[in-house]
Amino acid sequence: MRKSFTIAALVALSTTTSVRAQSTINGCMGMPQDELETHVYFANGILTESGSADDTVAYLRGLYKVSLENTFEDQTYSFYSAYNPTVGPLTDVTEVLQQKMMEEGIANEGLSAAQLLSLLRAGLANDAIRRTVALTVGASTRLPPLLTDAFLEETAIALGEAQANAIAAIPNVQSLHSNFYTSDLVAGKRVFVIAHSQGNLFTNASLQSAAASLPNSADSLAMIGVATPAAQQFRSSFYRTADDDRVIQALDLIENVAPANIDNDPGVFNDFRSLTNHYFEQDYMDERLRSRSAIDQELLRLANTVPFPTVTAGEGAIRATLTWDAQPDVDLHAFEPDGTQVFYLNRSGPSGFLDVDDVNGFGPENYFVACNTVRPGVYRIGVNYFSGSAPTTATVSLFLGDGRTPAPRTVVLQTPRGSSGNSSPQIVFTIGVAVQDGQVRYTVE
Amino acid sequence: MTIRAVITIRTAIFASFAAMLLAGCSGSGNGDPSGTVTARITAPTPVDERTTAAISAMGTSAEGNAITSYSWAIAADNDLNVSIENPTAQTTNLIVGEIAATVTIILQVTVRDSSGATGVEQVEVTLNEIDAALLPPMPDAQMSMQSVLGIDTDNDGVRDDVEHSIYGLYPLDTPRRRILLVGANAIQSQIEAGLQGDRALVDAASERSAEFAACGISLGIQGLQQDRAALEVFSQNTPARRNAFLAYDAFRVGTIQRAIDPATADCSFAF
Numbered sequence: 001m002r003k004s005f006t007i008a009a010l011v012a013l014s015t016t017t018s019v020r021a022q023s024t025i026n027g028c029m030g031m032p033q034d035e036l037e038t039h040v041y042f043a044n045g046i047l048t049e050s051g052s053a054d055d056t057v058a059y060l061r062g063l064y065k066v067s068l069e070n071t072f073e074d075q076t077y078s079f080y081s082a083y084n085p086t087v088g089p090l091t092d093v094t095e096v097l098q099q100k101m102m103e104e105g106i107a108n109e110g111l112s113a114a115q116l117l118s119l120l121r122a123g124l125a126n127d128a129i130r131r132t133v134a135l136t137v138g139a140s141t142r143l144p145p146l147l148t149d150a151f152l153e154e155t156a157i158a159l160g161e162a163q164a165n166a167i168a169a170i171p172n173v174q175s176l177h178s179n180f181y182t183s184d185l186v187a188g189k190r191v192f193v194i195a196h197s198q199g200n201l202f203t204n205a206s207l208q209s210a211a212a213s214l215p216n217s218a219d220s221l222a223m224i225g226v227a228t229p230a231a232q233q234f235r236s237s238f239y240r241t242a243d244d245d246r247v248i249q250a251l252d253l254i255e256n257v258a259p260a261n262i263d264n265d266p267g268v269f270n271d272f273r274s275l276t277n278h279y280f281e282q283d284y285m286d287e288r289l290r291s292r293s294a295i296d297q298e299l300l301r302l303a304n305t306v307p308f309p310t311v312t313a314g315e316g317a318i319r320a321t322l323t324w325d326a327q328p329d330v331d332l333h334a335f336e337p338d339g340t341q342v343f344y345l346n347r348s349g350p351s352g353f354l355d356v357d358d359v360n361g362f363g364p365e366n367y368f369v370a371c372n373t374v375r376p377g378v379y380r381i382g383v384n385y386f387s388g389s390a391p392t393t394a395t396v397s398l399f400l401g402d403g404r405t406p407a408p409r410t411v412v413l414q415t416p417r418g419s420s421g422n423s424s425p426q427i428v429f430t431i432g433v434a435v436q437d438g439q440v441r442y443t444v445e
Numbered sequence: 446m447t448i449r450a451v452i453t454i455r456t457a458i459f460a461s462f463a464a465m466l467l468a469g470c471s472g473s474g475n476g477d478p479s480g481t482v483t484a485r486i487t488a489p490t491p492v493d494e495r496t497t498a499a500i501s502a503m504g505t506s507a508e509g510n511a512i513t514s515y516s517w518a519i520a521a522d523n524d525l526n527v528s529i530e531n532p533t534a535q536t537t538n539l540i541v542g543e544i545a546a547t548v549t550i551i552l553q554v555t556v557r558d559s560s561g562a563t564g565v566e567q568v569e570v571t572l573n574e575i576d577a578a579l580l581p582p583m584p585d586a587q588m589s590m591q592s593v594l595g596i597d598t599d600n601d602g603v604r605d606d607v608e609h610s611i612y613g614l615y616p617l618d619t620p621r622r623r624i625l626l627v628g629a630n631a632i633q634s635q636i637e638a639g640l641q642g643d644r645a646l647v648d649a650a651s652e653r654s655a656e657f658a659a660c661g662i663s664l665g666i667q668g669l670q671q672d673r674a675a676l677e678v679f680s681q682n683t684p685a686r687r688n689a690f691l692a693y694d695a696f697r698v699g700t701i702q703r704a705i706d707p708a709t710a711d712c713s714f715a716f
Contacts, residue, residue, distance in 0.1 A: 041701065050697040051632070051654050051677070054704075055670045058658035061704040079704040083697045114687050115678040122674030132675045135610045136682060176699040281670070406648045407700040445645060 027317025027440040028371035030403030032076035038190040041082040045197025046163045053081040082177040084202045096162040106146050110137035126152050160276035164250035167229050173201045175209035179395050182210045183321040185217040188311030193223045196280040200228035207234040217309035222302045226284050231256045238298045240291045247278040313356045313366035317374035317401035320381045323363035327388025332365040333425040337377025351375050382425030385413035396428045400442045481507040482564030484556040491571035494544045501536040504556030511559045520551035543617040547574045581605040593685045602630040610679040626714040628657040632680045639693030647696040656710045663707035
């Protein structure tokens, strides 16, 4: 198993490090060096598990990073997945598959509907599906040959219909990633989101929220929609939906969706696409498809024309950004390894700085530690509900100098505490910093 | 290769080699070959897969004629990944690639002298498949499913039954199997993170998942999503494991995960 360190052990390692190492420390070995940085996000579609989203964003990075940075030599492009929920719709679609398996008499042969769904979603060829199933349940069982081509194709089509119903049934499209986009903007980064399927719905909401929060930087937000089920895109952004995308076609019968706008058919004798024509890589990003060319050109156009926002927040070895939702004022607090508390009354510590303090809106507030001022020890990040009249939800996003972005943490703050809460803010993140073999290591509890 | 197939091939080869010997004695090459040539092979046996072994031949003419050429040949199944680097050199290499099972081949050299007389030698060389022996024992199916995290006797972060399934998927592609083990480790980490409900474990599993994706890019794998799907099917083969994975997935909602530079990803995995 891979080793993991507790914060205590990591800090203990550091105490054996020479004092000289602290003065030469660089806590940002994992961060880009160019000042002009664009964050490109992939917002996943329906039935996409997080691992699949990770694969897609790695694929996009492989496609675009080098070519963009070669074209724009003073710029850096970093790629992330912005993960949208699929659990609820996944359950609904799994039930559809379970029903089909029961109808075919193969529901109790050692393969679950969820496992079959994984194979169908990934676009495996029928022979590969049977081979994988044989390895899972045993080649000598009766199941693999029961997965006939006819059954698998009927099921793939049913899966497409189920996807449309699942998209329509999403109860609450939230702005799940607006805190990240806001954090990017205040740090001077452009935000490009490539959204697929239901990812368009969540992206529209998140970008609208970020634009409302920072209207002066809204022009630095951009979106490319692929197979969109939305009626309208954020700021009328570019999108491509194939006119034979069966999931969007089915959805169009029950919802108001933006019109299809591309003929993506490579030809009746050469159609390598899936049965639904809805999947991101196989049905829109294959280099033989017109949609791919259009998406490539749009990304280049955005890279060429979208302005960079003004930098108002620092970043470095540690950066914590606070946003909240409804009440006047929530404060960001940071405790540094030597015990110094950094907050609105003391905005500068030995290693970090509270450089954005918002008292009228919903954030962001920003605390950062520069690359060369980070110190071994423990940093604690907390929040205090200063003023308001109702419970409020605060979200703290954390960015580390090794390139990692741990999951943001949300706290519901019930009652305002005013200045009396300054001495005991609610701690959200505890970060251990240690130096080992000349490298700065971060551990988050 | 089955024993019957090996015998069939050997029988055919011996017959053809015998015919070649007779043809040689009846006089091929320049002039009227009337000499006696003796050929000898020096070759190791066994030879492991994915290795290169030096082989050499020696020819002697009873009449003292000069030896003018060497010609190597292999009698083996057409699909077997074995070749001779330079089939006309006296000393050359036997190149053994990935093989699915231990097999014995026949290595032959034909030596010709200046009169045109030839001599032939054949030796058997065993090619060893070594990867299956590196797998952990296949656990009992029922025992393997009793706990969510399953059985991992070699403690490498991948369930033993999943290691066997990966081997069955790509028996002839060691680099790809190594990458898939990284992926299986990532999925196992995701299951554990979902089971524990620990955010630090979720973050670590998310990074490992991105690392698997980066490793796939570095190897130039086409269709990594399909491999990941196969790994998920192998790994999430009980409702409890599936539910733990979905719990991990739910933690990922609203988060971002960076794409890792393939040049810095940890793609190592010791068998």
